[in-house]
Amino acid sequence: MTALTLENLTLAYNRHPVVHHVSGAFRRGSSTAIVGPNGAGKSTLLKAIVGLISPNHGRVRFDGIKRDDVAYLPQQANIERGFPVSVLDVVLLGASGRAGWFGGVKAADRDRALAALERVGLSGFAERSIGALSSGQFQRVLFARILVQDAQLILLDEPFTAIDARTTHDLLHIVEHWKQEGRTVIAVLHDFEQVRNHFSHALLLAKECVAWGDCHDVLTHDNLRRANAMAEYWLADAAVCHRDEEVTQA
Amino acid sequence: MTLYDFFIGPFAEFSFMRLALAGCLALALGCAPIGLLLVLRRMSLMGDAMSHAILPGAAIAFIAYGLSLTALSIGGLVAGLAVVLLSGLVTRLTQLKEDASFAAFYLLSLASGVLLVSKWGSNVDLMHILFGTVLAVDPPALMLVAGIATVTLLALAIFYRPLVVESFDPEFLRVASGGGAVGHFVFLVLVVLNLVAGFQALGTLMAVGLMMLPATSARLWAQSLAGLFATAIVFALAAGYFGLLASYHANLPSGPSIILVAGLGYLLSLAFGRQGGLVWRVLKLKHLEA
Known part of the structure; x- marks a missing residue:
């Protein structure tokens, strides 16, 4: 059963594609690592999935997952670290989907947040201000927030950098x-050992989809070499892409 | 002169002082929390830009209707909202960042305002719009300022969560609820409303002072969000009261007096504030165990 389908997805900045005609599906309950060289479009793909940028072509389709059932951890969270809130407040934000804009936080959410903090190894940090945390501790807080969000689809952009x-x-x-x-779970990662040990699937991206499937089939020497060669450049005078018309004519 | 004569006498004796005081207190209640949110969002200078943006609206209203409070307020409001909407639109549709598009539109707005006033008004009028006259606050003006303060506090209570989350982690709000744009827009409208309220009393240039100075001062004292809001409001209320007193006793213009008292509060906070005040740096307290 699929959770998420990419249909001939093209994402571009200034008409230059960073993700080019990518199609495929993420199975429900699978864990997929998105790997590929810098500039391969990995983060851009995640942003398109959560709707922060819209596709130039093709689309992202959710199957049986609602938009608010998605948790997203950006690469460099655009979070104001000097903001005067406590660790518990940040974790409780995970419950804001259930509480809505105006509803109060229930005791159950509070318990859940405290439990989440304990699971990420930060019990006792609830009342501390987030400005006093190290980046590792802060990443743990953001994971605790995802735990409270209780989302079906979890997107992590280089969570361990x-x-x-x-x-x-x-x-x-x-x-x-x-x-x-x-x-x-879909995560952008760079450590292939980590991917092999903890993820069932891998998507090797270099603007185009180089390989997508079982981890061990994707992360081969050949595929990686091909990916590195593909992602290095874009042409200033690139021609207009006619690939879709060719497909329909054929 | 007794203490009563000094601190309470002016307000007991003159009704224009009572109206001015009530106006300042209402203004402080609305402006201080809005200013705090601006500071927390690192948009401190945005308030300044917006205060210039309402000028042409007020100017057109002044030329058409004279010194009519309602006309001036509506004009200022329309001009401010236009700048907010246009720069919001530009930020979303082009690659320009919000600060750049605000700067562009407020400069256009300011220049056309000055041009309008100097062509069809007089320098005295310009001074009036730029610097306000808190001592001329009459009951209708007071109603307007109090009304805006009420709307602001109610809106803050209702939209508190999206407003705060949007300042702290805008991406999260956009992904989780898609409500980022609404929260942002509500906030900008509140900024414009409070500047319009402020410019009745303090003028377009000074209005922003009662917004920013108490908020920056509060940042040097309190750590929690609730504490910050409370501290900022106390600073703003104090600036209004002592500013009017100073203006009365020393026969000084009231707007600058109020802002200078707020500025004095800021300087004192800078020196003695519990959160990063300079005196603690000089004292070199010994570090803790862990």
Whole structure:
């Protein structure tokens, strides 16, 4: 059963595509790592899935998942770290989908938030201000917020960049747990060992989809070499892409 | 002169002082929280830009209807909202960032305002619009300022969550509820409303002072959001009261007096504030165990 389908998706900045005619499906309950060189369109793809940018062509289709059932952790969260809120407040934001704009936070949400903090190893941090956290601790807080969000589809953009080994280990444990609970996880990652050990599927992206499927079939030496060669450049005088018309004519 | 004569006498004796005081207090209640949100969003200078943006609206209203309070307010409101809408639209449709499009539109707005006033008004009028006259606040003006303060506080209570989340993590709000644009727009409308309220009393140039100075001062004292709101409001109320007192006793223009008192509060906070005041740096307190 699919959770999310990409239909001939093209995403472009200034008409230059960063994701070019990508099609395929994410199975429900699967965990997919999106890998590929810098500039391959990995983050752009996640942004399109959550609706932060709109496709130039093709579309993203959700199957049986509602828009508000999606949790998204951006690469560099555009969060004001000096903002005067406590750790608990940030984690409780995960419950704002249920509380709505005006509803109060229920005791159950509070308990859930405290439990989430304990699971990410930050029990006792609830009342601290977020300005006092290290980046590793802050990433744990954002994971706790996702735990409270209780989303069916979880998108993580390079969640372990600049995070130490122990924190990465703890957070990967949570990702494993999401898989067991049948949630769909899509994460942009760079560490192939991590991908092989913790993810069932991989999507190798280099503007175009180089390979998509079982981790071990995707992360081959050949595929990676091809991906690196493809993503390096874009042409200033690139011609207009007519691929779709060719497909319909054929 | 007794303490009573000094602190209460002017307001007991003169009704224009009572009206001015009531106006300032209402203004403080609305402006301080809005200013705090501007500071927290790193949009402090946006308030300044917006205060210039309402000028041409007020100017056109002045030329057409003279010194009519209703006309001036509606004119200012329309001009302010137009600048908010246009720059919001430009930010969304082009690659220009919000600060750049605000700057562009407020400069256009300011220049056309000055042009209008100097061509069809007089310098005295311009001074009046730019610097206001809190001592000329009459009951209708007071109703307007109090009305805007009421609307502001109600809107803050209703939209508190989206407003705060949008300042703190806008992407989260956009992804989670798609309500980012609404929260942002409500906020900008509140900024314009409060500047319009402020310019009756303090003029377009000074209005923003009662918004920003108490908010920046509060940042040096309080740590929690609730504490910040409370501190900013207290600073703004105090600036209004002591500013009017200073203006009365020393025979100074009231608008600048109020803003200068707010500025004095800021300087004192800068020196002694519990959160990063300079005196704590000088004292070199010994560090803790862990």
